[in-house]
Amino acid sequence: MTIITGADELLDNEVYLDLRRLLNCRLYLKCEGFNFAGSVKVRPAAWMVTTAQRDGLIGPDSVLIESSSGNLGVALAVIAAAKGLRFVCVTDPKCNPAAADLMRALGAEVVVVDEPDAAGGYLAARKARVRARCAEDPSYVWLNQYENPANWVAHYENTAALIAKQFPRLDTLFIGTGTGGTLMGCARYFREHRPSVHIVAVDSVGSVNFSGAPGPRHIPGLGASTPMPLIDASLVNEVVRVREADAVRMCRRLASHGVLLGGSSGTVVGGATEWLKQHDSDRLTSVAIAPDLGERYMDTVYDDAWVERHYGPGTQDLLENT
Structure with a gap:
């Protein structure tokens, strides 16, 4: 058991x-998927958050923010809710409506970027929005799944x-x-x-x-x-x-x-x-x-x-x- x-x-x-x-x-x-996040992404989500907490990057007033097309966003919403943290997911119109609804149900804020970047598409536009939020408010913590070694270590x-x-x-x-x-x-x-x-x-x-x-x-x-x-x-x-x-x-x-x-x-x-x-x-x-x-x-x-x-x-x- x-x-x-x-x-x-x-x-x-x-x-x-x-x-x-x-x-x-x-x-x-x-x-994969037989977990509360419904995908393999629950592992890197948990590992990135735990590693950032261990390294002192996340405090009780921190707001997690990440760019995601769906599954990692849902996984981070699960982990954040379980740990009593706020989470903002920056996504785009290609995100499955069900995934966006799941994130909202878990208490996350979902920000949809409507216009793609001329050179890098929706991904570049999402990253730019994340950077803008972090520049506006130092309480935001970008886990950055694209470069975070905890993503693969998990x-x-x-x-x-x-x-x-x-x-x-x-x-x-x-x-x-x-x-x-x-x-x-x-x-x-x-x-x-x-x-x-x-x-x-x-x-x-x-x-x-x-x-x-x-x-x-x-x-x-x-x-x-x-x-x-x-x-x-x-x-x-x-x-x-x-x-x-x-x-x-x-x-x-x-x-x-x-x-x-x-x-x-x-x-x-x-x-x-x-x-x-x-x-x-x-x-x-x-x-x-x-x-x-x-x-x-x-x-x-x-x-x-x-x-x-x-x-x-x-x-x-x-x-x-x-």
Whole structure:
């Protein structure tokens, strides 16, 4: 029996979904999201706040502020509420409405930046708004998930160590790439402790995380419009890029089997299954990290009108997967 005294204490789970029956693919899916934040982001959120408190950067009157497209914002809202802190999330119109509503329900202030920066898009505009708030009021503390080493240390100490414990013969690990926290924490851990593990980074088409061609992206979470400072490509063996339409297709295919995952998870599973088709997957022990569950994607990935509006002609097969 596990007993906790606050929402900030429930960080880890050891639930893996064997996808052989559902997708005819030898892949174990580490299902994140079974916590009060609903995603893997609860780990870096808790780690960044705890580290800042330990270093004396956060006091009882501090106001936490962060730029987020959704999941980390919800996670920080959970951690802040559990610790009795105020939290402001600066987001943009691509944020899932459900995520924004969750943050507000948890007591956070949600600031939506409506105009993208001419050079750096919505991400640069969000960062500029955060800096402006911090300049106006010294009580604001920007955790800065994009450069904060606690982002990846959380996954080094927890996520990767848990996977290594459960899979002593692991061959391949698939990890989605957003800020790079999960990817870098896991990659560093296995490079140091088990360098034979093949690290595959899964990114979205349109993201520039690994010098990809920039392009429109509509699903928040994975991918980036500007290179993420935390990412060290030398720690990654391979990069797989997934089209958003294929991520939607995978989400809906899994939902037809009762497994409702988020857009980031659909991207990771889509990339992993395509990679395994091209390799001797029956001889490999492979794990993919599913960052989030699907409830907060009802207005996007699982909404037929939204899918047709954003992906245009040729989307009928996506809709039929349900």
